[in-house]
Amino acid sequence: MTDQAAAPAEAPGAPRTPLRALVLAGGLTFEREVSINSGGQVVEALTRAGVDAELHDADAELLPGLAVSPADAVFIALHGATGEDGALRAVLDLAGVPYVGSPAAACRLAWDKPAAKSVVRAAGLSTPDWVALPHSTFRELGAGAVLDLIVARLGLPLMVKPASGGSSLGVQKVSRVEDLPAAMVSCFAYGDTVMVERYVDGVELALSVIDLGEGPEALPAVEIAPESGVFDYTSRYTPGLTEYHAPARVSDEVAGRAAEVALRVHRALGLAGLSRTDAIVTPDGEVHFLEVNVSPGLTETSMFPMAVEAAGLRLGDVLSRLLARAASEGPIRP
Amino acid sequence: MPDPSVGTGQAGAYSSGASPHVSPRHPRLDPLADRYAARTHGMKSSEIRALFSVVSRPEVVSLAGGMPAVTALPLDAVGSMIGELVSGMGAQTLQYGSGQGDPRLRERICDVMALEGITDASPTEVVVTVGSQQGLDLVTRVFVDPGDVILAEAPSYVGALGVFQAAQAQVRHVAMDDDGLIPEALEQALLECRARGERVKFLYTVPNFHNPAGVTLTEPRRQAVVALAEQYDLLVIEDNPYGLLGFDQEPMRALRARNADRVIYLGSFSKTFSPGLRVGWVLAPLAVREKLVLATEAQVLCPPSLTQYAVARYLDTQPWREQIKVFTELYRERRDATLESLSALMPAGTTWTRPDGGFYVWLKLPDGLDAKLMQPRAVAAHVAYVPGIGFYADGSGREYMRLSYCYPEPDRIREGVRRLARVIEAELDLHSTFDAVDTGTFRAVNPAAARPGTDRVTPPPVIGPANTDQSEGSQP
Numbered sequence: 094m095t096d097q098a099a100a101p102a103e104a105p106g107a108p109r110t111p112l113r114a115l116v117l118a119g120g121l122t123f124e125r126e127v128s129i130n131s132g133g134q135v136v137e138a139l140t141r142a143g144v145d146a147e148l149h150d151a152d153a154e155l156l157p158g159l160a161v162s163p164a165d166a167v168f169i170a171l172h173g174a175t176g177e178d179g180a181l182r183a184v185l186d187l188a189g190v191p192y193v194g195s196p197a198a199a200c201r202l203a204w205d206k207p208a209a210k211s212v213v214r215a216a217g218l219s220t221p222d223w224v225a226l227p228h229s230t231f232r233e234l235g236a237g238a239v240l241d242l243i244v245a246r247l248g249l250p251l252m253v254k255p256a257s258g259g260s261s262l263g264v265q266k267v268s269r270v271e272d273l274p275a276a277m278v279s280c281f282a283y284g285d286t287v288m289v290e291r292y293v294d295g296v297e298l299a300l301s302v303i304d305l306g307e308g309p310e311a312l313p314a315v316e317i318a319p320e321s322g323v324f325d326y327t328s329r330y331t332p333g334l335t336e337y338h339a340p341a342r343v344s345d346e347v348a349g350r351a352a353e354v355a356l357r358v359h360r361a362l363g364l365a366g367l368s369r370t371d372a373i374v375t376p377d378g379e380v381h382f383l384e385v386n387v388s389p390g391l392t393e394t395s396m397f398p399m400a401v402e403a404a405g406l407r408l409g410d411v412l413s414r415l416l417a418r419a420a421s422e423g424p425i426r427p
Numbered sequence: 428m429p430d431p432s433v434g435t436g437q438a439g440a441y442s443s444g445a446s447p448h449v450s451p452r453h454p455r456l457d458p459l460a461d462r463y464a465a466r467t468h469g470m471k472s473s474e475i476r477a478l479f480s481v482v483s484r485p486e487v488v489s490l491a492g493g494m495p496a497v498t499a500l501p502l503d504a505v506g507s508m509i510g511e512l513v514s515g516m517g518a519q520t521l522q523y524g525s526g527q528g529d530p531r532l533r534e535r536i537c538d539v540m541a542l543e544g545i546t547d548a549s550p551t552e553v554v555v556t557v558g559s560q561q562g563l564d565l566v567t568r569v570f571v572d573p574g575d576v577i578l579a580e581a582p583s584y585v586g587a588l589g590v591f592q593a594a595q596a597q598v599r600h601v602a603m604d605d606d607g608l609i610p611e612a613l614e615q616a617l618l619e620c621r622a623r624g625e626r627v628k629f630l631y632t633v634p635n636f637h638n639p640a641g642v643t644l645t646e647p648r649r650q651a652v653v654a655l656a657e658q659y660d661l662l663v664i665e666d667n668p669y670g671l672l673g674f675d676q677e678p679m680r681a682l683r684a685r686n687a688d689r690v691i692y693l694g695s696f697s698k699t700f701s702p703g704l705r706v707g708w709v710l711a712p713l714a715v716r717e718k719l720v721l722a723t724e725a726q727v728l729c730p731p732s733l734t735q736y737a738v739a740r741y742l743d744t745q746p747w748r749e750q751i752k753v754f755t756e757l758y759r760e761r762r763d764a765t766l767e768s769l770s771a772l773m774p775a776g777t778t779w780t781r782p783d784g785g786f787y788v789w790l791k792l793p794d795g796l797d798a799k800l801m802q803p804r805a806v807a808a809h810v811a812y813v814p815g816i817g818f819y820a821d822g823s824g825r826e827y828m829r830l831s832y833c834y835p836e837p838d839r840i841r842e843g844v845r846r847l848a849r850v851i852e853a854e855l856d857l858h859s860t861f862d863a864v865d866t867g868t869f870r871a872v873n874p875a876a877a878r879p880g881t882d883r884v885t886p887p888p889v890i891g892p893a894n895t896d897q898s899e900g901s902q903p
Contacts, residue, residue, distance in 0.1 A: 121487070123803055126480035152484070228857060237864040245870050263803065270869055274861040279800040281857050284807075318454075333460035394456055 111145045114416050115164035117181070119150035122173030123283070124260050127330070131391040132170040134398070135412060139168070142409030144416060151175055159190055165420040167192040168412065169388055172259050177388045178204040186427040193412075193419045195387045199363035203387050204257050207288050209362060213382045216361040218354055220382040221373075222247055223290040225256050228281055240273055247291045253277065256286035259386055261325050266292060290383075295375040297324060298341055299396035300355035301389065302368045305414045309359045311352035312400035316341035332394055339396075339403035347378050354380045366415050369397050466573075466595050482811045488843030490830040491811040493638065493786050495698050496757055504745060505701075505737075512736050524732040526724040527716075528555025528708070532739040536708050539742070540694065543670050544684035548710055554719045555730045559668060559695040559707030560586055563631075565726070566664055566691055566709060567594045569718045570628050578616055578630040580608050582789070582818030582827065584638045584666065587631055591820070596628070598820035605780065607644030608632055610651035617659045629662040629691075634682060636669040636785025639818050639829035643679065643783060653685045661689065668695040668707075671751050673784035674759040688712060696738050698786075699751050704734040758786065764837035765830065768844035774852055779830075786833040789815075791826055793855060795862055798828040801854050810846035 116139070118132020119125055132148050139146035147164075149155060151171055159167075167190055175181045179200035185192050195203070203209050207225035214220050224243055231239050244251070250268040253276045263283035265276045280287045301312040316338040319328040328334045341348065355370045362385060369389035373381045389397040391408075398408050453460075482489040512520045527533070533550035540548050556562035563586075571577065573595035579587065581600030591598050599620065602612040613630070620627050632652070634644040644652070656663050665682045673679075683692040695707040709719055723730075741747060765788055769779055776793030790812075792798060799814035815827025830847075832840055 119484075121481055121484050121809075123481075123806055125484075126476070129480065150484075228860065232856075232860045236860050237866075237868070240864060240866070241869045270866045273866060274864040278857050278861050279797075282801055282804040282854070332456040333463075334455075336454040337456065338454055 111143055112165045112413065112416055112420060114139055114144050114146040114166055114168055115159065116146055116148050116168045116170055117151050117155070117176065118148055118170040119152075120171045120173060120175055121151075122171075122175065123258065123262050124172035127260050127390060127392060128170055128172045128176070130393070131172065131395065134391050134393065134408075135168055135170050138407075138409035139412055139416070140409075142407070142413040144409075144413050151181060156184070156188060159188060163190070165191070166416045167419075168416060169194060170391060172388055172390065174204075174257070177259070177386070178257065183427065186425045189424040191419045191422065191424045193415045194366040195362075195364040195368070196425055199365070200387045203362050203364065203368075203385050206254070206256050206384050207286075209385060210382070212361055213358055216357060218357060218361075218382050219379055221252075221291040221293045223288055225286055225288040227286045231277070236274065236277070240277070243289050244270055244273065247289065250292035252290040252292050253280050254288050254290065255280055255283035256288045258283060260390070261329055264325065266323055293373045293375060293381050295373040295381070296341065296343065298343075298351055298372050298374060298380075299400065300351055300370040300372055301397045301400035302355050302359045302364075302370070303401075303411055303415070304359075304366055305411070306418050309356050309364075311355045312406075313340035313403040314343065314348055314351045315339040315396040315399045315403070316343070317396070330392070330394055335394075337396065337399055339399045343374060344378075347374055347380070350378070351380045354382060358382060358385050366419070367397070369400075466593050479811065481806055481809075487806075487809045487811055488835060488839050488846065489811045490832070490835070490840070490843050490847070491813050492834060493831045494834045495702055495786075496754065496833060497701055497703070499753055499757055500701070500750065501745070505741065508740055508744065509733075509737050512733065512740060516736065520733045520736045522732060524729045524735065526729045527720045528553065528730050529732070529735040529739060532706075532735045533708075535739055535742045536694065536710075539671075539699075540681070540683075540692070540710065543667070543678045544680035545692065545710070546684070547687060548683075552710055552713060552716055554709045554711070554716055554723060555735060556707045556709060556723065557727060557730055558697060558702070558705045559666065559693040559709075560590075561705075561723070561727070562693045562707050562709040563587055563664070563666065564590050564593075565719050565722045566629075566693070566711075567591060567596070568722050569715065570662070571596045575628045576620055576625045578613070578620075578627055579820070580632060580637065580640070582639055582815060582824055583631065583820070584633055585813075585817045587666070588818070588820050591631075597625075599627075600819060600821060600823075601630075603637070603640060603642065605642055607634060607637065607642050607648055608652060610648055610655060613652065613655055614659075617655070617661065627661060629664050630656070631664045631666065632682075633666045633669075635667055635679060636672060636782055636787070638669070638785070639787050639813070639815070639827075640789040641780040641782035641785060641787045642789075646679070649680070649682060649685065653682055653689075656686065656689045663690045664693065665690050666693045668693075668698050669785040671699055672755055672758065672786075674755055674762065675783055683710060691715065699754070700738060700741060700747065704737055706730070706734050706738045755784070758784075758833055761832040761835070761837055761840055762788075764840045765832040765844065768841045772844055772848040774848065774855060777851065786831050788830045788832065790828050790830055792828070792851065794826075795858050796851065796854055797825045799825060801850060804853060805847065805850045808846045808850050810843045810850065812847065 116132050116135045118128045120128055136146045136148050167185060169176050169192055177200060179197035182200055183197040186197060210220045210223060250266050253267055254264040263280050267273050267276045277287060297317040299315040299317060302309050317324055318336040320334050321328055354372060358370045359368050364387060369386045371383040373383060391398055401408050401411050481487050482491055530550060532555060533553040536553050537548045537550055567590050571594045575596050577591050577596045577598050578601050579598050580603045599616055601616050602609050636643055663682055670678050683690040692710040711719060762782060766781060779788050779790040782788060799816050802814055813829040815824035818824055
């Protein structure tokens with residue numbers, strides 16, 4: 094692989110100057126550490142691909158810095174709010190700075206897991222039943238009565254998760270009804286709305302999508318098999334505690350269906366550039382949408398880079414092509 | 428790609444020769460996963476650590492880290508002193524040194540220990556270490572086999588618990604109160620261990636301005652602990668990094684000053700001078716010292732020469748006792764800001780210790796609250812603390828947190844406590860909603876609803892914000 098993939102579209106034979114990329118990582122969220130790891134990997138991969146990449150936090154120095162020393166494009170390796178909820182992208186739109194990935198409005202939708210599930214279900218895809226409620230609803234209507242209704246309709250086990258956020262932080266599987274109130278309390282520490290979802294047993298897949306300019310394309314599914322049975326923060330970020338298989342050990346038919354789900358999710362939510370859909374395949378071969386990430390993890394233990402590698406691609410080449418595309422398309426007008 | 432019909436195939440346009448069906452790495456991301464030592468398996472990524480990463484942002488008031496206020500040092504003077512050590516004495520300061528540590532520094536260490544009543548120590552009994560943390564690791568290596576029992580206060584220093592875990596020791600906690608370790612609880616623990624046929628290798632204790640509890644072992648209890656050590660043939664590891672940081676009183680007489688045979692003393696310059704230099708020490712009887720020196724040579728060959736010279740020169744040429752006074756005045760002001768804010772703002776049911784020195788307040792939350800589970804809310808409110816669970820080897824301590832006042836300015840401390848009070852109030856509000864739920868009265872679970880994947884099979888019991896017009900039949 095040569096440096097050429099990194100350069101913006103230019104006339105053949107013209108001298109190429111390296112693309113200048115600002116990689117944003119850190120932020121003021123629960124996922125700061127994960128983001129810093131992602132950002133470091135991105136800078137390393139981009140540098141190897143010939144891009145002049147620099148790491149920066151999303152802080153008060155960002156906008157003045159961009160004004161003084163503009164980048165060809167920004168790569169957002171921030172996880173959690175600001176980076177993924179569309180807010181930062183809206184600001185970059187105002188500043189006229191191009192960036193890789195989905196536009197602000199699409200991010201806002203994808204960030205809100207219950208809203209994204211509604212859109213995905215309306216698009217005809219399968220997703221486990223759920224209910225998302227703020228604390229105030231439990232307080233006003235009585236937590237016992239509401240939880241009773243939830244268990245009666247969604248059954249057990251249940252997945253309890255924050256309505257927004259990633260890295261599996263705050264996610265719990267509840268198998269016994271007596272554990273449910275405590276699970277709600279600990280989940281509400283992550284945000285004001287909790288989503289309770291019917292538990293679906295099956296093979297967990299991470300479905301990465303990239304769009305290098307010719308439309309979204311699904312990468313091979315990555316299968317996740319945590320030793321503990323639950324893909325929580327520790328399983329996710331401690332090498333050795335989870336087995337990953339790329340491509341997933343599923344039939345070609347299931348793999349094709351999973352890829353189609355990922356592409357339909359990507360389009361239904363109006364995503365761009367890259368995304369990672371998390372899904373479960375039940376024993377009957379059905380693929381169930383769980384959630385989608387507009388800023389997928391890019392750490393050493395993350396699934397998006399595994400999918401890129403399983404496709405026979407290099408992360409640096411994919412990321413530099415995404416950057417070149419963002420740079421050539423220019424900023425989004427707010 | 429598993430399904431060539433999906434995607435545009437553009438990937439193939441710029442990839443060549445790669446085999447797409449070979450798993451690119453080891454499935455566990457770690458080809459050495461089955462070779463680790465048993466003690467390594469406990470080392471995992473934790474949410475607590477992840478949540479801590481925000482403390483480096485200036486928006487967050489960190490009451491978490493125990494970082495000494497090193498900017499209160501005369502940095503210019505220290506800087507030129509260290510410069511001279513390199514330019515004038517580079518042949519020594521940049522060279523290997525003795526495994527036991529620089530003799531001149533060991534003499535000065537004895538002068539420092541005399542302030543706490545240890546007047547019989549000889550420089551030959553002192554081993555200089557890379558911080559007292561290495562000293563603790565050495566002592567543990569020298570004495571502890573896997574499965575051995577170590578007694579430690581409840582709570583205990585998290586860095587010590589890490590050393591004990593790595594040594595695969597069993598830690599039995601001994602209760603403490605506002606007067607420090609409770610001698611009756613210590614005797615009880617010794618009797619219990621004896622009844623179980625367990626040999627206690629040593630008691631690990633931080634008698635002064637305890638980390639994390641903030642309390643100090645009183646004079647009568649010091650006598651009682653030493654008497655118990657003699658009665659029960661108990662070895663005591665006295666870890667004393669904070670002893671000279673009292674706000675109102677003279678330093679208390681060390682346990683080691685009362686018994687030179689049964690007490691091994693760990694000291695440190697991290698809080699009285701600089702933690703970045705990593706200079707600490709162990710004072711141990713000669714036979715033990717010999718083994719410590721062999722152990723440290725196997726570990727690090729010798730402690731760093733330059734930083735040992737720096738500490739010795741600092742003690743020789745700078746007004747270090749006056750500097751400790753500067754530190755303690757600073758910490759006293761911060762302690763006062765902490766205690767005043769806590770009194771003014773904390774909700775009923777919250778209690779805390781009142782330290783007379785050192786860095787820490789140990790806070791107990793109202794009934795039912797869990798400091799670890801509450802941590803994400805605190806991060807969102809831009810205040811950080813250390814959840815109590817980390818200071819126990821047995822998973823208890825969930826209702827506690829450690830607050831450090833050593834680093835933030837008083838105004839920041841007040842703001843941090845204000846934020847923390849709001850976090851606790853919000854958590855109490857949440858508990859008042861969910862704690863009274865009696866799940867025993869819930870109706871029977873509809874078994875059909877619990878079948879996996881039933882969103883495809885049964886009519887949708889949609890109670891979420893989904894569009895209820897959407898029939899399941901329209902799914903692919």
